[in-house]
Amino acid sequence: MESGELLKLNTDGQVAILTISRPEGKKVNVLTPQLMSELSQAMDEFEKDEAFRVVVITGEGPYTFVAGADVKAIAGIQSKEQAMDLARRGQEVLNKIERSEKPVICAINNICLGGGLELAMSCHIRVASDRAKFGQPEILLGILPGFGGTQRLSRICGTAKARELLLTGDQISAQDAFQIGLVNRVVPEGRLLKESVGLAKKIAANPQAAVRLIQRAVRDGSEKSLREGLNLEIELFGAVCETGDMKEGVNAFLEKRQPKFQHR
Numbered sequence: 392m393e394s395g396e397l398l399k400l401n402t403d404g405q406v407a408i409l410t411i412s413r414p415e416g417k418k419v420n421v422l423t424p425q426l427m428s429e430l431s432q433a434m435d436e437f438e439k440d441e442a443f444r445v446v447v448i449t450g451e452g453p454y455t456f457v458a459g460a461d462v463k464a465i466a467g468i469q470s471k472e473q474a475m476d477l478a479r480r481g482q483e484v485l486n487k488i489e490r491s492e493k494p495v496i497c498a499i500n501n502i503c504l505g506g507g508l509e510l511a512m513s514c515h516i517r518v519a520s521d522r523a524k525f526g527q528p529e530i531l532l533g534i535l536p537g538f539g540g541t542q543r544l545s546r547i548c549g550t551a552k553a554r555e556l557l558l559t560g561d562q563i564s565a566q567d568a569f570q571i572g573l574v575n576r577v578v579p580e581g582r583l584l585k586e587s588v589g590l591a592k593k594i595a596a597n598p599q600a601a602v603r604l605i606q607r608a609v610r611d612g613s614e615k616s617l618r619e620g621l622n623l624e625i626e627l628f629g630a631v632c633e634t635g636d637m638k639e640g641v642n643a644f645l646e647k648r649q650p651k652f653q654h655r
Contacts, residue, residue, distance in 0.1 A: 395429035399451070406591040407443040408584075409433055412451040419458040420450045422506035422538075424480075430510075431484045438491060444599060445591040448514060449498035449584060450507075456499045456523065457507025465534065478537030481506070485513035485539050490610060492603040494594050498587035499523045499574070504562070509538040512547060515606070517574040518590065519565040520583045525573060526562035546613075548573055598636035599654040 394400040401408040409430075411420045437446050450456035460481075468474045488495055488510075497514035504526050511517055519525075527540050535541060535557070545553040548571045556563070565577045578586045594602065604627045612620035631637055636652045643650035 395432070397423070397426045398429040398433055400433070402443070403588050404592060405442065405444045405595040406588055407437060407440075407446045408588065409446060409448045410451050411448070411457060419455040419502070420452070420507070421461050422457050422459065422481075422510060423461040424464060427481060427484045431487060434484075434487045434491060437493060443493070444595040444602070445494045445496065447496045447498050447584075447587050447591050448510075449587070450500050453501060455502040455507070456497075457504075457510060458502050459505030459507055459528070460538070462532070465532070474537075481509075481538035485509060488513040489515075491515075492606045492610075494591070494602065494606065496587050496591050498583050499525075499565075500580070500583055504528055505536070505540075506538055509536055509540045509543070512543040512573075513539065516590065518576045518578060518583065518587045519568060519574040520580040521565050521577055522580050523565040523568070523574075523577075524562045525565070525568045526560060527557050528560040528562070530558060531560040544573075596652075598634070598640065598652045600634045600636055601631050604631050 397412055399410040399412055401410065411426065413420050433446075437443055464477065468477065494516065495514045496516045496518060497511045499511055499517060499519040501520060501522055502524050503511055503519075504524070505528055508525055508527055527536050527544065529536050529540070536544075541553070541557060544556065547553075548556075552571050555561070563571075563573075565574065568574045569577045576586070576590075608620075608624055608627050612623050615623065635655050636650075639652060640650045
């Protein structure tokens with residue numbers, strides 16, 4: 392994996408840290424077409440690179456995670472087809488994140504609005520700074536979210552709360568976001584990256600075959616009926632019981648010792 396102009400790469404062991412940086416001349420981080428392209432490329436590389444097991448996505452600077460999509464790009468829309476193409480391309484990138492079998496953690500350092508929240512919701516786990524703010528303010532521009540906001544917000548928070556946020560454009564605090572299940576954890580601002588990377592390392596240390604199969608079970612099961620999801624779980628349970636790490640984990644438990652996973 393390599394850094395781009397708007398997406399900076401740092402590493403910490405088996406954790407890749409992708410930091411969204413501001414476009415030249417901008418005071419806040421914006422979800423521009425270029426940034427979306429760099430995110431897409433980074434996810435392609437992350438999937439193939441065996442050196443990294445978990446990725447953390449965060450924002451640069453004290454003011455924003457991502458303040459929203461590129462309003463200039465939206466203002467330039469001239470037709471329904473052009474608008475649909477913009478939404479489709481945005482969804483393709485965020486779907487790539489959501490469908491990854493390697494975990495993606497979003498470390499939300501501050502303002503997380505519009506496309507920024509849509510990006511955060513496509514990640515598997517969300518950790519927020521206590522200064523973070525959340526919202527889908529598209530209604531205030533006379534539009535609706537196009538990168539998955541109406542669908543993911545409803546599934547995460549329930550339709551009633553999602554409608555309230557979508558129809559008012561209101562912003563909520565990190566603590567309120569935690570209360571409605573929008574984020575997993577709220578931590579002090581100065582500890583955000585440390586806590587997020589620590590969580591990533593904990594996941595990276597676990598047997599990776601089981602990690603990938605859990606990711607698949609939750610992802611694919613959420614798109615099925617309960618009966619179909621339970622059948623999928625049976626199939627994946629059978630698959631994981633054929634792994635060497637399953638045998639090592641069970642034997643270590645019975646022998647009262649720490650397991651030595653080989654990640655196969």
